[in-house]
Amino acid sequence: MHAETFYPDTDQQRKHIGSKIVLVVLVYTIVVASIVTGIQIYRAYQLAFDNLEQRFVEIENSYLPSLAAGLWSVDMPRIEALLDGIAKVPDVGSLRLQGELQDSWERKNPGHNKTLAARRFQIVYREGQDDFVMGTLYVELMAKNIENRMWDTATSIAITTTVSLLMSALFVLFIIRRWIGRHLEKTANYLQQLDLSNLECELTLDRPKSGTQDELDLVVFAINAMRTSIKNDIHKRDLLDKELVLYREQLEQLVAERTLDLQNKTVLLETKSEELILQNRELDAYAHTVAHDLKQPISNLMGASTLLTAENLELSAEKNRALLASIQQSSKKMHAIIDSLLLLASVRKNDNLKLEKINLEHTAHEAYQRLFSMTLERHAHVAFTGHWPYVMANPQWVEEVWVNYLSNAIKYGGDRPEIEIGVTNLANGFVKCWVQDSGIGLNLEQQGKLFEQFIRLDAAVSEGHGLGLSIVQRIVHKLGGEVGYERSLRGGSIFWFTLALSE
Structure with a gap:
């Protein structure tokens, strides 16, 4: 210290x-x-x-x-x-005598310039029983x-x-300097030089011994007691350090073994945790889809089948056809939902996917043929533009991406959708595939939630089940590309994805 x-x-x-x-x-x-x-x-x-x-x-x-x-x-x-x-x-500064015959006498001290007190005396002469006023005397006393x-x-x-x-202050200063000051200076110098190397040196003051103790003696005693306590504490600390050295090597070896074991277990737990999180999300997706998307078509099937099998209910041929059409439509919707779920599951399972050289234009035309009836129903016009190169991908998955983007463009592109499909070459060895519609576009809040599960572009449109864009994102990421959205200059939407060019 x-x-x-x-x-x-x-x-x-x-x-x-x-x-x-x-x-x-x-x-x-x-x-x-x-x-x-x-x-x-x-x-x-x-x-x-x-x-x-x-x-x-x-x-x-x-x-x-x-x-x-x-x-x-x-x-x-x-x-x-x-x-x-x-x-x-x-102390008389000035006086003035005023007689009864208007005669007067004055006297004034040369040093009189300030009056401290003044008095007026009436001069009366007594003759037998009679009093005669002879005049008035004015006297001023000066303050000088x-x-x-x-x-x-x-x-x-x-x-x-x-x-x-x-004289008293000088004496007090001498006494304080003699009895207190020099002893305090010696105490301060002792404390300044005190460290761990001279704890054996005791503090003493150059003053005669007496039978009583004063404040300086108490200070010296306290400092020496503190020095002794520090010395004892240092000795105890040295003993503890020696004991700690004996355990340090054993603890380091034990900690190294435990650390290695914990690291291995941590890596395993992180891997399992990521797998569980992914599986839980998939299970949530299945549960949500079954609960919300299959409920309506199943309800329609149950209602239509109940009406068709009723014994006492006579329905017209037109009503029977409407019920059968409702059953068919509900069945198709359930089939599409199940296909989407199966595709989502297949994307998750195929970790080691082998990519092949595919014709990108062919996959886009196949998707268009699958949605041809929808284009006629919605009076949509679809145009293919640009140069179509070969890419490295999975043809079935790319076709599903085109189907999803194209179906969204048909559904949300307005009354008579004007749709354009094209490909743009990028400078980094990728191509940008895009679908542009003539709809009203999406706001910033909708754009931020586009590729989340169970998000529909328009809540007023009941078609679809909210898994399409999340499946697209998984597929494209598995193929090594990216997905995104842009607002077109005409006010509509542009959905795009990127794929690697073949060599």
């Missing part, structure tokens, strides 16, 4: 925890000291403001009686002297002296507090 280094290499890049603690304590102390200093300054300001009231009391008690007597006797020197005395009272005293007090408190805090 090698510890990855996360600390910078130089002390200038490190920020010691002691510095953080001192900074936090210093900021907190400055905030508290500022609040306390503000409270003290405010209280001193309030006390100084209360002392201003004593100035008004002093003026009222000491100067107003004498000033009233001077105004009564019109003693100008005395009045001037008294006003000068009032102006010299501490109080503000200077408050500023001096705040400066003194701030300097004292700052010096005390600075």
